Amino acid sequence: MRQHKLALCKEHFLVWFTEQTQRFINKYHMFGYEDRILVAVSGGKDSLALWNVLHRLGYQTDGLYIGLGINQGTGYSAESLQFTEKYATKYNHKLIVVDVAEFAGATIPEAAALTLRGKGKPCSVCGLTKRYIMNMVAHQGDYNVLVTGHNLDDEVAVLFGNTLNWAVGYLARQGPVLEETAGGLARKAKPFCRFYERETAAYALLQGIDYIYEECPHATGAKSIYYKVQLNQLEADRPGTKLSFYLSFLRAKESGFFAHQNPAVQANLNRCQTCGQPTSAPEQCAFCRTWHRVRSRRAAAA
Amino acid sequence: MTVRLTLRDQEYEVYGGMTVRHALLKLGIQPDSVLPTLDGELITDDEILQDDQHIHLVAVISGGAR
Numbered sequence: 001m002r003q004h005k006l007a008l009c010k011e012h013f014l015v016w017f018t019e020q021t022q023r024f025i026n027k028y029h030m031f032g033y034e035d036r037i038l039v040a041v042s043g044g045k046d047s048l049a050l051w052n053v054l055h056r057l058g059y060q061t062d063g064l065y066i067g068l069g070i071n072q073g074t075g076y077s078a079e080s081l082q083f084t085e086k087y088a089t090k091y092n093h094k095l096i097v098v099d100v101a102e103f104a105g106a107t108i109p110e111a112a113a114l115t116l117r118g119k120g121k122p123c124s125v126c127g128l129t130k131r132y133i134m135n136m137v138a139h140q141g142d143y144n145v146l147v148t149g150h151n152l153d154d155e156v157a158v159l160f161g162n163t164l165n166w167a168v169g170y171l172a173r174q175g176p177v178l179e180e181t182a183g184g185l186a187r188k189a190k191p192f193c194r195f196y197e198r199e200t201a202a203y204a205l206l207q208g209i210d211y212i213y214e215e216c217p218h219a220t221g222a223k224s225i226y227y228k229v230q231l232n233q234l235e236a237d238r239p240g241t242k243l244s245f246y247l248s249f250l251r252a253k254e255s256g257f258f259a260h261q262n263p264a265v266q267a268n269l270n271r272c273q274t275c276g277q278p279t280s281a282p283e284q285c286a287f288c289r290t291w292h293r294v295r296s297r298r299a300a301a302a
Numbered sequence: 303m304t305v306r307l308t309l310r311d312q313e314y315e316v317y318g319g320m321t322v323r324h325a326l327l328k329l330g331i332q333p334d335s336v337l338p339t340l341d342g343e344l345i346t347d348d349e350i351l352q353d354d355q356h357i358h359l360v361a362v363i364s365g366g367a368r
Contacts, residue, residue: 007346044364153363201337201362205344215364228363232334236327 035144043080046149067099069107138186153197172258183269183278318353
């Protein structure tokens with residue numbers, strides 16, 4: 001690990017990775033042993049590795065898998081569910097499965113084709129739907145915190161994109177922990193936010209976790225992957241660049257660099273008139289608006 | 303006598319005697335984007351490749367909306 005100037009054998013890497021996770025949980029005050037934790041799992045390396053580490057550290061965790069219905073020609077969703085269920089069964093973990101088509105009336109690709117949101121690319125509808133369901137399940141199940149497997153590369157790619165656009169509102173909200181809001185947004189934490197993507201993959205491989213290697217077919221050409229490739233080029237020339245970028249951002253944020261953005265974000269939250277979930281919109285939330293349109297167009301086309 | 307490296311459905315060949323990292327850079331593969339394995343075991347970037355070895359590269363980049 002050139003970025004850490006560290007070389008470890010298998011046994012010590014697993015110890016190091018587990019201890020570092022605990023260190024990040026403590027450092028950013030993410031959660032404690034008394035908390036009920038909902039882990040968003042996709043069948044991929046990051047989320048299954050996260051579930052594995054948190055369980056080994058003794059935290060109370062349940063998993064949430066969201067079935068997106070991305071199967072055309074690839075069987076991606078079916079396969080990712082298989083990996084997730086196999087993992088949950090092996091370790092005797094509780095897994096909550098929400099199928100988007102059953103819950104909302106269409107699969108993600110079907111919804112993307114019926115709405116202008118994302119201009120035919122499903123990623124926008126997918127992100128919106130996942131965030132909505134994660135928040136809903138966290139509240140319905142009285143979980144104290146929702147955790148995701150976002151790693152350093154994910155965080156730095158988002159940070160890079162938001163910095164290029166000076167999207168200060170988004171920059172103000174990015175961080176290892178997103179606090180619960182009075183309006184009903186669940187507390188979120190990212191215990192892997194300081195691990196390189198390569199480190200989480202190494203943990204999954206060394207720990208013998210079976211995960212889905214294939215990437216979502218719709219991720220091809222995604223901006224986040226383009227940013228990751230550019231950032232990896234910087235990292236190859238200057239090891240530690242990604243971590244330094246992220247930590248410098250967190251320090252700037254802590255020193256109040258984006259402080260004036262936060263109150264405005266929270267003050268603007270309303271309750272969706274249809275579902276009651278928090279929204280910055282005055283009436284319906286983006287999820288209800290989008291899916292109402294999808295179901296209407298689907299009915300009209302039938 | 304060469305070393306075979308596979309990444310998804312792509313296959314590459316290099317001569318033995320260079321490190322994994324050197325081979326990846328020579329092939330235009332970003333070292334941070336893959337994990338090299340030999341016979342199912344993870345190997346480090348500074349491992350020197352030997353002729354006739356078959357290195358399986360595991361892609362680690364994930365993306366899209368999350």
